[in-house]
Amino acid sequence: MAAQIKSEHFSVDIDNTTGAVVSISNPRAEGDMNWVSSPDNAPWQPLGSRWxxxxxxxxADSLHRTYWKNPSIVSSNETSAVLEFNLGPLLIKVSRSLKDDGKTFHESYSFHNVGTEDLDLDGPQGTSIAIFTPFNDHYTNTEDALQRRAHAHVWANGGSNAWVKMTQMGGHGPNLGLVVTEGSLRGYSIESRDRITMSNTRGVFLLHPITGKLAPNEQKAIEWSMFWHNDWDDFFEKCAELSFQFIHFHIPCYTLVGDEVAALQMTGAVNEKTTVNGQSVVCDGKGRYSAKSDTFKGSIDVKTPGTEYSAKVYLNRVDSVEKLVASRVRFIIDKQQIYDLGKPGDGAYAVFDNEAQLISSWDTDNDRNLGRERVGMGIFMARWLREHPDDDKVRNSLKRYYKFVCEELQDQTGYVLNGPGSREKRLYNWPWVMQLHIAVASTDLDTTGVNGGESPLERFEKTMESFYDEGGRDLYPIGLPLLECLRYLQNFGTTKLLERAKKLFLNHGQRILDRGVDYPPFEVNFEQSIVAPAAIMLLELYRFTKEPKWLGGAELQMKTLLRFQGKQPDYRLHDIAIRHWDGYWFGKDRMWGDTFPHYWSTLNAVALHHYSYAKADEASKKRADGIILGNLALFSPDGSASCAWIYPLSVNGRAGHYKDPYANDQDWALNHLLYLKQDDEYGQKGHERTYMDRI
Incomplete structure (x- = not known):
């Protein structure tokens, strides 16, 4: 049986047996959207991990996990319900009620030490206490996702300033928001990720309250309010109305370069006593703080004396983008290229294990082989050589790598192998090899003696024809170098090849335009890197042809794409698109769970970059640059790198919040950095409007 709390704004169903919330819906909204995972809409999730x-x-006697279940119902009516869970020395009281004339749904979790000894609920990793909050963030299929699922943008690492903005994937508002009104959160974890559900669900979310040590008869609580909202501005305004401890941070950039100044502007729970890292702030209705980036180490603590409000913000700093990229170039040459003259694999760029300090030659799974996403390293090197033509070390390395690709990752027809010796068809691989050929063609690299003397342009043509012969028109390709190819062919190719490429690309673009938001499933049912290629292709076609239909179609794609991005005050999260499976497929530790940042989030940067030119919108350009800079968190000053930043505090009980040891496919982020930089330079030649940038 289920009890129901209901108003004209909220309908909340509570399972009387478990005490779990199994439905939160908006009676005034169209459709049948349930904003939490339940047995009806997520039957694969464990019944014991409901809301x-x-x-x-x-x-240790309970193996460090005692689950609360089988509640006693203290009271229940149409607008409130109070439950208690008796766990021996700990009494948990859960109160739920509608407030503000039924416009908000309020939850309180009180933890009361009814024993005779102290209870330390902190734990070494901060995950010793958790509340299941299974947000309805799943990719069942495109139609269902766009109608009945939501992106969960979680900010749980901010202490007393914590919130969750849910955004309906198809834009069918209003959306559900959650803001903490009492207590603090340490972070969040993920559970119920496995090889059965694969990459199509973010799993079950767990929020971790900060309770610390409870003395006998002491109690602490975490409380939050839920509400309906429209866009991000509306969300932040309502958070400020409902929570006296909410702070909205206005930060121009989350990754600072060189001696740039960290400029924070804060509204909400700040006053003349508020401090930032122990220093006073200027307060004239808005808290302002600035400091050189070399005076802090990532986290910034915001506290207001006389209250328990303690919030955190996370900024990153790099000394120099140019030096960081140069270090990465040297690292790849010195540690990630295979030197085995005359044998298969010679010249390839490979996965590197930062723990073993070796190329991981023992790991031969598809996502760690010498082909596929690793081609991004070659493109990155070609773009670097284009900017640094006197760098002979890069020139020699790239020539060796290009020979490997032409002779071991492609056959004479242009067919792209899934890895050396593997003809398993994976269409995603073709656009990357096409991009490599054009990138090499844009340099003065001597490719004589490579694969019978065919030029990079000839190799590109074969690859392009093979791609479309194999069914490429139906793919939403990541990294198809449409605009780059057409520009190059316009300047250096033959008229015949230019017209052929235009015909194929325009036909492909029309296919995507016709489908609109009816996205087909690929390796994941519905995801950011299906939507992003659609937006990018249509924007690139618009930039080349100036035909309005391409821009109109792109704007529809951009709306869907930008819903994947959040606004959390953390350089790893801010504007970074949601991705949550790459650590498993590409990392050494095979960790599921949110990867923030992840290099494919830079696809959003590419889309925003092109959109900024199409619409003369400088704000989009700044967001694009911010996403690129956020992904520099994957790289270290010595040139080492990580393919995935596992963001949750834990995933399936394993400790998280760290960089995976593998340097695998993350160099696409640097490839995109150089690509956007070079596209800006193209604009500076008078072809289009350009913008100043920090990268």
Whole structure:
């Protein structure tokens, strides 16, 4: 049986047996959107991890996890419900009610030590106490996702300033928001990720309250309010109305370069006593703080004396983008290129294990082989050589790599192998090899003696024809170098090849234009890197042809694409698109769970970059640059790199919040950095409007 709390704004169903919330919906909204995972809309998730259930570490006798279940109902009516869970020395009281004339749904979780000894609920990793909050963030299929699922933009690492903005994937508002009104959160974790559900669900979310040590008869609570909202501005305004401890941060950039100044502007729970890293702020209705970037180390603490409000913000700093990229170039040449003259694999760029300090030759799975996404390293090197033609070390390395690709990753027809010796068809691989051929053609690299003397342009033509012969028109290709190819062919190719490429690309673009938001499933049912290629292709066609239909189609794609991005005050999250499976497929530790940042989030930067030119919109350009700079968190000053930043505090019980040890495919972020930089330079030649940037 289920109890129901209901108003004209909220309908909340509570399972009387478990005490879990199984439905939160808006009676005034069209459709049948349930904003939480339940047995009806997520039957694959464990029944014990439904909304409002949880666990606490009460020691070794309970194997460090005691789950609360089987509640006693203290009271229940149409607008409120109070439940209690007795866990021996710990009494948990869960109160739920409608407030503000039924416009908000309020939850309180009180933890009361009814024993005779202290209870330490902090734990070494901050995950000793957790509340299950299974947001309805799943990719079942495109139609279902766009109608009945939501992106969960979680900010749980901010202490007393914590919130979750859910955004309906198809833009069918209003959206559900959550803001903490009492207590603090340490972070969030993910559970229920496995090889059965694969990459199509973010799993079950767990929020971790900060409770610390409870003395006998002491109690602490975490409380939050949920509400309906429209866009991000509306979300932040309502957070400020509902929570006296909410702070909205206005930060121009989350990754600072060189001696740039960290400029914070804060509204909400700040006053003349508020401090930032122990220093006073200027307060004239808005808190302002600035400091040189070399005076902090990532986290910034915002506290207001006399209250328990303690918020965190996370900024990153790099000394020099140019030096960081140069270090990465040297690292690839010195540590990630295979030197085995005359044998298969010679010249390839390979996965590197930062723990073993070796190329991971023992790991031969498809996502770690010498082909596929690793081609991004070759394109990156070609773009670097284009900017640094006197760099002979890069020239020699790239020539060796290009020979490997032409002779071991392609056959004479242009067919792209899935890896050396593997003819398993994976159409994603073709556009990357096409991009490599054009990038090499744009340099003065001597390719004589490579694969019978065919030029990079001839190799590109074969690859392009093979791609479309194999069914490329139906793919939403990541990294198809449409605009780059057409520009190059216009300047250096034959008229015949230019017209052929235009015909194929325009036909492909029309296919995407006709489908609109009816996205086909690929390796994941529905995801950011299906939507992003659609937006990018249509924007690139518009930039080349100036035909309005391409821009109109692109704007529809951009609306869907930007819903994947959040606004959390953390350089790893801000404007970074949601991705949550790449650590498993590409990392050494095979960790599921959110990867923030992840290099394919720079596809959003590419889309925003092209959109900024199409619409003369400088704000989009700044967002694009911010996404690129955010992804520099994947690289270290010595040139080492990580393919995935596992963001949650834990995933399936394994400790998270760290960089995976593999340097694998992350160099696409640097490839895109150089590509956008070179496209800006193209604009500076008078072809189009250009913008100043920081990269």
């Amino acid at each position: 409002g259930m949880g666990y606490v570490d009460l020691g």
